[in-house]
Amino acid sequence: MSLVHETDYGTPVSKSSEMVTLTIDGQPVTVPAGTSIMRAAMDIGTKVPKLCATDSVDAFGSCRLCLVEIQGRPGTPASCTTPVGAGMVVSTQTERLKQIRKGVMELYISDHPLDCLTCAANGDCELQDMAGAVGLRDVRYGYDGENHTKQEKDESNPYFTFDPSKCIVCSRCVRACEEVQGTFALTIQGRGFDSKVSAGMAEPFVDSECVSCGACVQACPTATLSEKSLIEIGQPEHSVVTTCAYCGVGCSFKAEMRGEELVRMVPYKDGKANRGHSCVKGRFAWGYANHRERILAPMIRETIDQPWREVTWEVAINRVASEFKRLQAKHGRLAIGGITSSRCTNEETYLVQKLVRGGFGNNNVDTCARVCHSPTGYGLRTAFGTSAGTQDFDSVEHTDVVLIIGANPTDAHPVFASRMKKRLRQGAKLIVIDPRRIDMVRMPHIEAQYHLPLRPGTNAAMLNAIAHVIVTEGLVNEKFVRDYCDLDAFEYWASFVAEPQNSPETVGLMTGVSAESIRGAARLYASGRNSAIYYGLGVTEHSQGTTAVMALANLAMATGNLGREGVGVNPLRGQNNVQGSCDMGSFPHELSGYRHISDDATRTMFEKLWGRPLDAEPGLRIPNMFDAAIDGTFKGIYVQGEDILQSDPNTKHVQAALAAMECVVVQDLFLNETANYAHIFLPGSTFLEKDGTFTNAERRINRVRKVMTPKNGMADWEITLAIAKAMGFEMPYSHPSEVMDEIARLTPTFAGVSFDLLDKVGSVQWPCNEKAPLGTPVMHIGGFARGKGNFMITEYVPTDEKVGPRFPLLLTTGRILSQYNVGAQTRRTDNVVWHEEDVLEIHPHDAEERGVRDGDWVKLDSRAGGTTLRARITDRVAPGVVYTTFHHPNTQANVVTTDFSDWATNCPEYKVTAVQVSPSNGPSEWQREYNEQAEHSRRIAKVAAE
Amino acid sequence: MSSTLDRLVMMANQIGRFFTPQRGGDAVAGIADHLEKFWDPRMKENIVAHWRAGGAGLDGPVREAIGRLKEAKRGAPLEAGR
Structure with a gap:
């Protein structure tokens, strides 16, 4: 085994269909128009020296190392920022270039600590490589001048260090944070010689807006940003490509190893779900695998009050x-x-x-x-004939209008959220339908055109109102409906949604959202060239979860937003x-x-x-x-x-x-x-x-x-x-591959899947069979799996979970970026630095009425039960709505949620619970009893095996 | 909710409220089909027993749909120990 090395082409791939031929160092090369000379050179195996360029971010042209000479052009342009031209004749290595590069490297090295032997990046340092590549043998300037080598490390982040003494200010980290992750947490502070990478407003990394996705660490060409595990263990000697076990994005990673010790998880550029990006969980939060609380031996007991x-x-x-x-x-x-x-x-x-x-x-x-997503299976199967989302993640690159409902991608599906944010920064429009002002509503360089903060439990009504506008304002894609859908079903549905009870004016009263906003959002969704729906558990986890999924399918069919790239109905699945x-x-x-x-x-x-x-x-x-x-x-x-x-x-x-x-x-x-x-x-x-x-x-x-x-x-x-x-x-x-072989024999949509195929092509999307031997990225092209698309009537039925004088607020639940579901894994990692307990978000108005201050213990009661947790006062939630996560067993948020469930699938109605919030002085009696029982139950009596 | 039966009655009525406004006018068939396909035998047995006992709380179409279940047509409770 050896390390999986991925080629760095220096600049991103050009997607142009026009091809251009040029000559580099005497060799002809044909590449898409818009490709940089650097990338074209790499295509034929010529590595132009570089430091500030890497193919995950746009060319920057700052390091002055990748200069080339072009016949007939003056000067020495940077090959990263210069696009190829037809007939161009390029030289990447001349006497002049050699001298310039050596001079540039001398300057870099004169302000760089010479501790290569004890440096964490030893053996994997681009600066070291470039010193070798340009033939650097001495530094004429010496090392005694003013330099940065004594600057202090920032070790505040639990997973990586920032050592400014090793920084060459190439801005790769800053650009990765902006372009890849979309957080804009890093900047270059100061000017000239004082330029320095800075997190937030010159804060420690851990206190800044940094979300610890690791994009900066990956982009860093030196040891400036290094994983602490790498510093502690040393360079890996082999790697294996595998898949993250956290959320439903399914990121590919290289598990970089020394023997059987995991050194680090590095996002895999060829991973088709993540395209080389990662989040704090997949990249760093794998320490639970070795956590001291992990149980390694089987245990039994006769009754649950006995020790194991x-x-x-x-x-x-x-x-x-x-x-x-x-x-x-x-x-x-x-x-x-x-x-x-x-x-x-x-x-x-x-x-x-x-x-x-x-x-x-x-x-x-x-x-x-x-x-979680059982309503998705039932709803999409009824409408389209297949129990799954319609698109691949790449599809979002072609989307003009993104409609997010009941999902919080930046927290729950962060790597896909980054791709979505990139598209939004390129100009796609955004509609968010969510009771809570999730981050996507307004963040750096992104602002939703419409945020519809509806009352929890009213999704079906809201979606019917959007459909009402589409039908009554003539926004239906009639050709699509005529060609691909059941016309009788459409007409029946169209009459239903056109009824006055589904008008935005009526529905506005139920949802708490203005008719004007609903109409605006509906028009935007229907008029986008490519409109795509992304939804999560805020749709499914309701008594009408399945109905709402069908309502989303109706919207997509009525507007013809299916069967091609950029559109679709996309469930963001919760777990891996x-x-x-x-x-x-x-x-x-x-x-x-x-x-x-x-x-x-x-x-x-x-x-x-x-x-x-x-x-x-x-x-x-x-x-x-x-x-x-x-x-x-x-x-x-x-x-x-x-x-x-x-x-x-x-x-x-x-x-x-x-x-x-x-x-x-x-x-x-x-x-x-x-x-x-x-x-x-x-x-x-x-x-x-x-x-x-x-x-x-x-x-x-x-x-x-x-x-x-x-x-x-x-x-x-x-x-x-x-x-x-x-x-x-x-x-x-004898091996899981044989299980997959059996699955393929018995399952038509998996008929072509085998471990051999996956090892060969990386991954495939089902259906993968004779008709689609390499899988199906976009479904329902030219017709639906079930034949004609099926419009179902999605009448709004209010939940039986009602607010009243005893329980006047509505609780909705969700998850946070650093934690994962019940937290069994993430609570056993350093991710607790960001979230050590569940808190209750409450609007300032509701808090004031109850005499609750920020950070106070509050009691959260419903008809099912009660718990206590600390309050966070925020206007992210509307008056009348409170929100919490369910990551910590000490809180047990689900002691509050009820038995109400989706009519079709029994998916619980987690998102709507009538509650009351009142001041408290600490954990409830039930919590104390629960914790006592849990502690008692976890006793292990070590005895000889039977 | 206090008992499994209360929950089954509520769930059956929820199913009824979805199928009642659907196109085709045969909500009863839709409800019965859903119950056949998604409810475990003991759930069907319980709701049929409740239906036989008068079906308190069950909405009209739901009541009719339960009468169409295999369990109801058998005329007797399922054998013990399935």
């Missing part, structure tokens, strides 16, 4: 099998089930559902997508493999590829291959499992990589359900909250310790590659196989 006992894998697996068999013998075949994880690989989720269907003999399998876990047949009613379990032909195909009869009846969904457990008909559960106690709504109800079961098996990295109610704990493996695939929000199947031996002894897929074997259901695979 470590046992061998054999004992633990046999206990799982014997308990599940006992429960089925006593309570019936339907008494047990399993939950697949959207954090695990496709192969692992496929195996869990196979274990449940084939080994348990029922369909009681569900996945955490139940509580939400799309994949759904694709793999994790839902209780369907097999892989979204085929209903009652379909005889499909079921027979699986039965033949698996050698087991399958039940034709759908199984229990997660919330139904809880109800059945409390009712006494559901007694045992196998939970792989999911913390249902912290993530599911109405914590007390979940606690009661788990406590009612006789065998709860948790497979996880840590003793999570659910494990407090478990009888068997199976230690899980991290994404660094196994092979497999993840499927991201754009249907892209990416490889996950093992870079180290599982610290727990077994990869997650091997654990599931062991359980199946102990249950008498052999699943003989």
Whole structure:
């Protein structure tokens, strides 16, 4: 193995279709018009010396090292800023150029510490490389003049250091922050010799607007910005390309290693989802893999008030099998089930559902997508025929109007948000529909044309009002509708949305948004050449989540914004493999590829291959499992990589359900909250310790590659196989690639997928089959998967969760950039520097009415339960609305959320809870009791293995 | 909400409210199809038992749809220990 080296072409690729031929150092080269001479030279393998240029940012032309001579032109232009011209004759190496470059390097080195041997970048320093490239042998100026070599390091960021003594002020970091990340946190402070890279207003990095995405560190050509892990460990000796295990963007990274020690994660330029960018989580927050709280040995106990006992894998697996068999013998075949994880690989989720269907003999399998994007699957399938988003991420580069509803991309999908921001800075227009003023509404160089801060729970009404404007103002794309949609369905829908109750004037009263804004936003969306919808859990996690997804599909169809680049309906999936876990047949009613379990032909195909009869009846969904457990008909559960106690709504109800079961098996990295109610704990493996695939929000199947031996002894897929074997259901695979081969055999949309193909081409987007051997970036080109696009009636039905005198405010929840969902991973990293506890955002007016000051403890009560947390007073939320995150078990925000759920899928209505906020003096009685129980439950008594 | 049955009644009515205004005028078929395809046998059994007992709280089309479920047509509760 060796390090994966990526070519730096110096300047970004030109997308021009016009080609230009020129001669460089006597060799002809043909490149797209607009390409820089530097890049054209690199195309033929000629590395023009450079320092301020790198292909992730636009050319800058400051270092004066990349000069070339062009026949017939005076001077020595910079090759990075000079575009190619037809017939141009370029020399990259002449006596004159050599002298100039040597002189420039002498100046750089005269103000640079000569500590190469002890420098973290030794062996990977562009300044060092360029000194070699230009043949620098001495520095005529000496080193005694005024210099910057004594400047102090900024070590405030937990993950990287800034050492200004090594800075050559090439501005690559500043430009990466602007152009790649779009945060504009860095600048060059001072002029001339005093020029210095500065974070924010000359603040320490950690206190500035810096979001720690790592783009600056990656762009730095010296050791000025270096990962602390690199400084501590040293240069990596090999690297493996793999996929991030955080959000649904699915960034590709090079895991750079020394032996089995991870030195750093570096975003992979060829990664088609992230194009070489990263965020603070994927880039830096992987320390949880070695956290002291990680459990590495299997454990069992008879009752949940006993301490855990470590046992061998054999004992633990046999206990799982014997308990599940006992429960089925006593309570019936339907008494047990399993939950697949959207954090695990496709192969692992496929195996869990196979274990449940084939080994348990029922369909009681569900996945955490139940509580996030299940309405997306149902809604988009009904409208278009496919349970997935329509575009690839690259599509946003062609978008003219971006409509974001119920999503907070800069926090939850930051790497894609950066691409979206870039497009907005180029002039695309923006509509944000969100109760909260998310960052995208107004940030450096971006301002939404419309922000519709609607009341939580009124999405369907709002979308119907937008449709009303489109239909009644003649903004329908009639040709598209006529050619690609069910006309009868359209006409029926058009009459419905045109009714007065759907007018902006009426809906404005329900949503709290002015009719004028709704009309303006509707006109903008409908009149954009390419308009694209991006949505998240602020759409799905409602009692009308599915209805709202259908309403979005209606808008896109009515305006013809489907079936080409730049448009579409794009769900921003929450977890890394939400799309994949759904694709793999994790839902209780369907097999892989979204085929209903009652379909005889499909079921027979699986039965033949698996050698087991399958039940034709759908199984229990997660919330139904809880109800059945409390009712006494559901007694045992196998939970792989999911913390249902912290993530599911109405914590007390979940606690009661788990406590009612006789065998709860948790497979996880840590003793999570659910494990407090478990009888068997199976230690899980991290994404660094196994092979497999993840499927991201754009249907892209990416490889996950093992870079180290599982610290727990077994990869997650091997654990599931062991359980199946102990249950008498052999699943003989020796590698996850064989699981994917089976998935491909059984799933038409995956028919062409194999590890071999992925290793060859990097990644593919399903459908990937005979018709599309390299996958399908944009769906529904020239017609919908279901035939004609289907307009559904999306009548607004107000939620049953009502505000009133006791609970006058509406709570909505979400997540923050530095933390990830229940925080099991990110809370065990230095990301806690930015977010160590959940806080409650409350409007100044509501705070004043209640006598609440910023930072005060407040009690947050709903009909379901109460908790306490600190208040943050902000006008990001409208009066009447409060907001919090759910990353910390000490807060347990979900003790407040209710059982109300989406009509079609039971996706919980996390986004609308009627609450009251009142001053408090600290954690509630329930929190104290909860913490005591959790602490008691986590005791481990070390005893000899059975 | 106090019990599973209360929740099932509420969920069934939610489903009804989606299908009732749909094109084609056969909301009952849509509701019944949804329940068949997405509800586990014990959920269907519970709602059918409630329907047999008078179906308090169930909206009209929902009530009719439940009558069309396989479980209702069987005329007797499902065998124990499925």
